[in-house]
Amino acid sequence: MPVEIYHPFQNFNFSNRNCFLSGKPLSSEEEKIQVFPAWLMSSHNLADQSFKMLDESISTYKDLKLPCSAMINEQYLDPLETEVAAAAALGYEGMKSLAELKLFQWAGKILYGIVFNEIQAGIKQQHASGQEFNISQSLIHKFSNLHLMLQSIYLPIVFEDFKPFSLFLFKVNNESNEFVYRDEINTLTFSMRMKDFGLIICLQDNDANRNYHREILEKINGQTLHPIQFEEFNARVFYSAYLFNRLPEYNILPVGDETYIEAMPLRSMSSKPTFDFWQNKVYGQVLENFWKKWGFLLFEIIKNPESPMSFLLDADGNFISATAIELSR
Incomplete structure (x- = not known):
């Protein structure tokens, strides 16, 4: 018998009376x-x-909550949290040992939880002013697909020969007890830096952003990064996620007790490139934000408009060792 998929965006059910995951x-x-x-x-x-x-x-971190059935939490979410907590305690090597799908599910639950709270707040605000709550169809499309894929936490859902996400995991020389979290819910991009690692996940791109950054990844993968290097790559990914101009489509195929999700080819959805044109000035503005801790300003970053400042690659395009980076600010 096919599993029953929950579609909260069909009836816009974001009350606290139903489990966010199963409905x-x-x-x-x-x-x-x-x-x-x-x-x-x-x-x-x-x-x-x-x-x-x-x-x-x-709000506060502890105020962000999700309605969730005790059964779903005890049988599926708690074990996932326990596994990720144990891996994170070991740092980079522990996180690297985890299946990418579990990291996707874990990060996806956090980001969807933020989306859920944002929608709840928006509905209350609009109703208080006597208006209907409005949200763009493209966001509904993205959020619906993310929620569908999160149901793989407790349902036998199979991703048919594709990854719905791009995942980047690096070893980083972070300061002790440092914690930096970022997200962008419009592009469903998640980033976390702590212990001795940095994690970035584009949750709804079918691995497109990883492919987009393939050239630089070949140079930096396996390297230990200085925090400013990680944040530089982080800025690149957040910006490319903004440039990604597809809304992935999927076929949902019930097969026996399982549900298979098949990705439609991104290329066939439009004749234009998968990513819009990269503009260094806009990227520089993103990078300025990510480098706020170190105080670099936009005019410094794009002093050479054709080649923005970089701590990842030197003028010849070679990786700069983290040990060679000395910051006076």
């Missing part, structure tokens, strides 16, 4: 889980730290 009714509106797992908040004292929402309101 099943909950016994109480208090049946919730944290968006950011307790182990992560505890290890980096995040619980009471500010978390800015899209409407500029301020």
Whole structure:
């Protein structure tokens, strides 16, 4: 018998009375889980730290929650969290040993949890002013597909010969107890830097961003990065995710007790290139934000408009060793 896929965006069901993942009714509106797992908040004292929402309101990490059935949490989400927590405790080597699909599911649950909270806040705000809640069809498309794929956490869903995501994992010389989290929900891009690693995932691109950065990846993969190098690559990925101009389409095929998801070719969706034109000035603005800790300004970054400042590659295009980087600021 085919599994039953839940589609919350069909009826726009974002109440606290139904499990966010399965859609099943909950016994109480208090049946919730944290968006950011307790182990992560505890290890980096995040619980009471500010978390800015899209409407500029301020929440805290611990206030971000998801309605979730006790069964789903106990049988599927808790074991996933336990596995990722154990891997993260070991740092880069531990994270590297995890299956990429599990990292995708783990990061996807966090980012979808933020989306869920943003939508709930938006609905309340619009209803308070007597208006209908509006969201673009392209975002509904992206969020729906992410939610569909997150159901692989507890359902026998098979990705047929494709990865729905691009995943980048690097060893990074972070400061002890440093924690940096970034996301962009419009492009479904996730980034986290902690321990001795940095993780970036584009959650809905069918591995397109990884292919886009293939040339530089060949030079930096396997290298230990200085934090400023990781944030440079991070900026590149966040910018390319913005330039990615496809809305991936999928065929959903029930086969016995399993559900197969098949990706439609990205190239056949449009005659134009998969990514819009890269503009160094715009990239420089993104990089300025990612390098805020080190104080580099846009005019410095794009002093040479044809070749923005880089700590990853030298003038000849060769990787710069992290040990060679000395920052006075």
